[in-house]
Amino acid sequence: MAVVIRMTARRPSLPSRRSSSPPLLSRVRDRSPGLGASLAAGALAAGLGLGSFAVLAIALWVSSPYPDSGPGGALHVAAALWLLAHGVELVRTDTLSGVPAPVGVTPLLLLVLPALLLYRAARYAVDAPDGDDPDAPPPVRARTAWAGVVAGYLGVGGCAALYASGGELRPQWAWVAVCPPLLAACAAGAGVWTAYGRPREPLLSLVPVLPGAVRRRLLGRDTRVRWGTALRASLAGTAVFLGGGTLLLAVSLVGHGEATRASFLQLTEGWTGRCAVLFLCVSLIPNAAVWSASYAVGPGFALGAGHLVNPLASDPAPLLPPFPLLAAVPQHGPGTPVNWVAGVVPVVAGVTVAWFVAARAAERRWSAERTAGVVALAALLGALLVAALAELAGGPLGVAALTCFGPVWWQTGAATGGWLLAVGLPGALALRAWRRAGAASLAAWLGFAGRTPQDGQAAAKEQTQGSRTPSASTPASTPASGPAPAPALAPAPVFVTGLLPDQIDGDGYASERYEALPAEPHEVLPVDPLPGPWEDEAARKARWTALRKLSEPDAEDTDGP
Structure with missing residues (x-):
């Protein structure tokens, strides 16, 4: 009975399995799904490129009236063309003189296919969320996605190079070691950089590598x-x-x-x-x-x-x-x-x-x-x-x-x-x-010569303040009996589209013939107040009763509202 109690009783709180694992193992376990997907994306990109060339080579071999080499020869040619599209120099062994002849002219149009496949594979390997969904998983780290795509692509590419070495068009291994890795690294890097929104930090990290004179010359304002x-x-x-x-x-x-x-x-x-x-x-x-x-x-x-x-x-x-x-x-x-x-x-x-x-x-x-x-x-x-x-x-x-x-x-x-x-x-x-x-x-021509918008705003502000602030020569108060003279208005800019350039001065103002006329002084008429009886309460009720009788003859006399 005691044994059963000990087995069924809840144990004290212990650290979980995940927390007891080493930090490095936890990080590898967290990143392994992203790394596996990146490897698969790179391998898939290489497989699609090889498949495209294989379909073309097989179609030409099937329709050819002289299919001497067999389907194996067509597949060898497809693998060699795929490597040639990456810039790899080939060697043609079947020549009339018996001397191997190099083939190093890369068709640039074929280069677009592997570069585009690598670029798209790297973008999808990052798996960045499209919107601002808080529940969406975070994107795969840039290094993980880039390394996975490049490794998966080069793994399939190495197998293709080994297979192509048994045909009539054989790749040169020095070029195999340089061209496909360079293309894969550049295209996958561009894809990952685009998936992260083209940040500036990776480019700015290369600045300390430059010499001081070059850095000052190239990196300044703007x-x-x-x-x-x-x-x-x-x-x-x-x-x-x-x-x-x-x-x-x-x-x-x-x-x-x-x-x-x-x-x-x-x-x-x-x-x-x-x-x-x-x-x-x-x-x-x-x-x-x-x-x-x-x-x-x-x-x-x-x-x-x-x-x-x-x-x-x-x-x-x-x-x-x-x-x-x-x-x-x-x-x-x-x-x-x-x-x-x-x-x-x-x-x-x-x-x-x-x-x-x-x-x-x-x-x-x-x-x-x-x-x-x-x-x-x-x-x-x-x-x-x-x-x-x-x-x-x-x-x-x-x-x-x-x-x-x-x-x-x-x-x-x-x-x-x-x-x-x-x-x-x-x-x-x-x-x-x-x-x-x-x-x-x-x-x-439009009348803005020598004047910027800031200048125009400052001039307008000065005119407003000048019109509101009395000058020293103006008396502080005027007699109540006489009308107050109107303040003198400063000439304002007048922009007339029909003016010629010689009719506009250097400050953007129109000439004297087109200045705004000042306002003439006028006498302010007093406003008579309403008569007293009109505001009387009894008179208001009497008017209301008369109106009700005229509109409703049968209505009783009321005092109004």
Whole structure:
């Protein structure tokens, strides 16, 4: 009986299991659901990307009239293309000479798919509540979500690289160790940062790393506004570069339409092969736009070792493969005025940068030095962005003469920065001065020249106080018999839209012909009070009785209300 009592009796209060656990184990247990979901999101993003390339490769293999490699070969090609979309350089082992040939030109359009999948996976891994629901669970920590997405993505990517190494297109492991982790870290970081509302703290944490001189130069007053303006201006200038390059490509393709059509029909005969060539051409259009932009800024691009193409001269390689985009290359020989028209693209890009910076400079009333500094910063950011695109758009396509294809990144970046600075700096200063002069002219025409709203309010306040406060020369009191003279009114600003600028003085007042007339003195008439009998109580009751008799003849006499 005593044993039963001891077993059923309530024990004294003991620390719970959760509180008795080590703090580190409790934190891991609390974060494990977020970490697991982040790992699953990263793996799912990699699987969706691989599945997209696998569906495309299998569809082309099934419809091909020569399916020699089998479904395994198609899947190997899909994995290799997925790695190529991340910037990984491949090696083609099945060549006529038996020497492995590198394939390093990354189709920029294919790069968008894995970057977008990683970005969306990181945003969903944070699992931030949409509204202000107090009962909603807190979002996953940024480090946990970012690390989980990157780890899950790279885990699937490593398996895909191992599988692709057994095919004809094999990845180079040095590029595998650099490109996919870099893309995963950047895209997932952008997704987590966006899910948290784009906070400034992660960016400001990098400030202590900068040297003191650079920090004082770059970080001063209006830091956020200046950097935001420079970033928007550089993105707008880069968009103009890419748009101008696409326009140049389209014009060249139309001009070489016969050669383009012949090269497209020469590559393959079946509709399956032509669909594959068309898909490859579409995925390489952004690359060709970057090549055309590099051609417009001056350095041009290389079609093999020693064969440069720029507006001053064109030296195409003699043994180029028949490909529709390569058919748009200018003809061999020195440049003509038709080729020099491409220089309009960097000029328009520089004017675009100047317009963005000048608009903000006029709004914030920046000095000329600060405006020039923002233009220089925008030119630097635009040069770095275009140089990165030029590096991604080119690469080797073989050995010997085919080791250099595309623009040289540092030459393209330097030329882009020079154009943006040379055109954007004087353009921004001129637009800034024009905007300020135009605003001053408009204010003068409307009658606000030399007067700010604060000045107008102060003048009105002074006039009000002056009208209420008697001056020293005015007597303190006037005789009761005579009327009080009206106070002299100060001339008030009169803004008439029909006035000419010469009819308005420098203080914003109209000339004497348009001044307000002062009020004439007048005699205040006394107000007679109501007669006494009207307010008498007996008279009021008598009037009320008479009114009742007139309206109701049968009514009895009453004393009213």
